[in-house]
Amino acid sequence: MKNYIAFLKRFRWLIAFAVPLIVIGLSFSLKNLEIDGSYRIWFGKESKILKDYDNFRKTFGNDDGVIIAFKDEDGIFTQKALSTIKRITDELWKTKYIARVDSLTNYQYVHSNPKDEEDIVVEDFIKNIDSSDDSYFFNRKAVALDDPLLVNSLISVDGTTTVISARLTPKVNDKSDKSLEIMKLLDKILAPEAERTGYKFWVNGGPALNKAFVVIGTNDAKIFTPLVIVASIILLLLLFRRVSGALIPIGVVVFTFLTVLAVQVLLGYKLNNFTANLPVFVVAIGIADAVHIYSVWLTYRQEGIENEEAVFRSMQKNMLPIFLTSLTTAIGFATLTISEVVPIFTLGIATASGAILAFIISVVWMPSVLLLFTKPIKVKVLEKIKTKKPLGYGAFILRNNKRIIYITSFIFLFLGLGIAKVKVDSNTIRYFDKDVPIRQSAEFIMDNITGPMSYEIVVDSGVKDGIKSPKFMKTVERFYRAFQTDFHDVRHLSSLMDTVKRFNKVVDGKDEIPNNQNLIAQYLLLYSLSLPQGMEINDKMDIDQRKLRITGQINIVDTSKDLEMIHFIKDWWQKNTPYSATVQGQTYMFAHMQKDVTNTLIYSLSLALILVTFVMLLIFRRPKLLWVFILPNILPVILVVGLMGWIGISIDIGVAIAGAIIIGVAVDDTIHFLVKYFDARKRGLNMEETFDEVLRYAGKAILFTTIILTVSFSLFAFSDFAPNQNFGIVTAFALAIALVVDVLLLPALLSLADGD
Secondary structure, three states, X not given: OHHXXXXXXXXXXXXHHHHHHHHHHHHHHHHHOOEOOOHHHHOOOOXXXXXXXXXXXXXXXXXXXXXXXXXXXXXXXXXXXXXXHHHHHHHHHXXXXXXXXXXXXXXXXXXXXXXXXXXEEEEEOOOXXXXXXXXXXXXXXXXHHOOOOOEOOOEOOOOOEEEEEEEEOOOOOOOOOOHHHHHHHHHHHHHHHHHHHOOOOEEEEHHHHHHHHHHHHHHHHHHHHXXXXXXXXXXXXXXXXXXXXXXXXXXXXXXXXXXHHHHHHHOOOOEOOOHHHHHHHHHHHHHHHHHHHHHHHHHHHHOOOOHHHHHHHHHHHHHHHHHHHHHHHHHHHHHHHHOOOHHHHHHHHHHHHHHHHHHHHHHHHHHHHHOOOXXXXXXXXXXXXXXXXXXXXXXXXHHHHHHHHHHHHHHHHHHHHHHHHOOEOOOOHHHEOOOOHHHHHHHHHHHHOOOOEEEEEEEEOOOOOHHHOHHHHHHHHHXXXXXXXXXXXXXXXXXXXXXXXXXXXXXXXXXXXOOOHHHHHHHHHHHHHHOOOOOOOOOOEOOOOOEEEEEEEEOOOOHHHHHHHHHHHHHHHHHHOOOEEEEEOHHHHHHHHHXXXXXXHHHHHHHHXXXXXXXXXXXXXXXXXXHHHHHHHHHHHHHHHHHHHHHOOOEOHHHHHHHHHHHHHHHHHHHHHHHHHHHHHHOOOOHHHHHHHHHHHHHHHHHHHHHHHHHHHHHHHHOOEHHHHHHHHHHHHHHHXXXXXXXXXXXXXXXXHOOO
């Protein structure tokens, strides 16, 4: 170590300025930094869910699109409202990336010709708006509100709210996400209409959701990164009361996250809602190393030790523990790479590399800067320090060790019981705060007209032309009734079965499926030939007419409810029919992603604990005390999950990520405590003296880092993104618990298990 410090001293000026210059050079690449909000980033290229979805789109076309809703308290069937629908519909048809538009005005209304009842007409539901009178609008309203194909689909039950649905062209977002561009094009259409009519337009759908992910991710990065850095600087100033005590540790974390972000950009990665918060995660990773080095250096300087010697002693005391903590932190984050959720996977890589980089900067750049400080520091109560007057901490632990264990065990047992109440659940729309436009739009649509989420149910008849079978069509009808009876969140179902029934009602006067397969085939052919260009029915069935697509409009529900309904669909078709059914669409994809989140939490934490246990065993080589070493790292996770059960926070992606950070920081504090504990014991100090020394050289840094990180992560409670909110709340609670465990329970256990 003496030779290493001598080397740093020799090149201190070069190192002190070279590292910032290198980081600044790399940072120029950040001008190309982008955030990707596409649904595709959540799934790996080899994901079966994504492959199945791509196959669905090849067969039936894109299910992704934009939904525009608005409300008129006087009713939609007025010249003003219908003209607005018509103008927006016409403009959307001409808009780039839009393949099809469905609205009340261009709904293909099937009816008999009043002049010739044997003649079936398929035409736009609303025509000649400008030249029509109130009686025409009244008639259209009466017809629409009696049409099950329209009610809870394009028009609300009370006739005051409508939606316009614009479906995207196939493969529009396959290579790069066009959501922001699509939303800009849409705004050019809706902004003038809003000004002209006074209507408020509510926009939902894939592009709106992707835009929300990008906007929230960008805003969180812009707001919380500076906030966390400023909060950390203020806290470090208050704790150390020295400008260098704030700027040097912050320099370590800033250099680290700028380098990691720059490397991400150079490798072609785009940020997402989680990696956008990478700077904050790096603060958690790097601040502890820097604070421990600075804290011990400052303690020695205040004891009157010369600067070079103080740097040497600080590095001597901290090199091993910060190497070990960096290793275990990197291990904790690296376990996230087992996740099949791509943003979590990439975050694991970035943060694990950040942990290693933070260690290198801490042990190379930071001591080089400290070696530049030759100005004397005021000595604090030198005589007290020299005589090593007891601090009282060790005596307190020894006097109350059993009481500490009993009290903390009771509190922790109570918190732990909450695990039975915790749920693994989420919802894509409810990821966003109530004042975020995408959530407001989805809830407006749900409250006023129909379900804003959709299931794409693909039923396989098993044979070519099988969907034309009366038996098959009647089975689809039975499924409608069963699904809507069992789940009231199913607001509307639609398929070619509805078209067949409509034709039969017009032709035969019976609102039912005909028993003649040829007649069903004729109805479908007639309907297909009557449709205008762009509104064909090839998106409702496959080319062999073997598979039928049923689209379900579903309320916003928790993922557990989604999975329950999806299971019902598959189970119903399997048990009650000779046919089979699968569910596709983005709602289905995000629902199944929850399983991956659960697996991430369970597998990554389990793997992290196993690896950390192995590292602890290698470090301390005391198998009998292994349970004492591991307990402080397990407890914060168990207890915070229990606390989540008591206060009603469900496990989601944010919580899954929080687990890795909790393990990483808890292990950091435990290792610093134990390394200094065993060092003191090896030098012959008794238990009381040992605990006092640990407090003097590690306690302050452990306390400081916990305060800084708890405050920093608590700021995420103000995010508009629920996983970030949950991440911040859960991590802050866990770090507070970890502090109590490390400074009270751990020494109490050691005093009994490893006593004199």
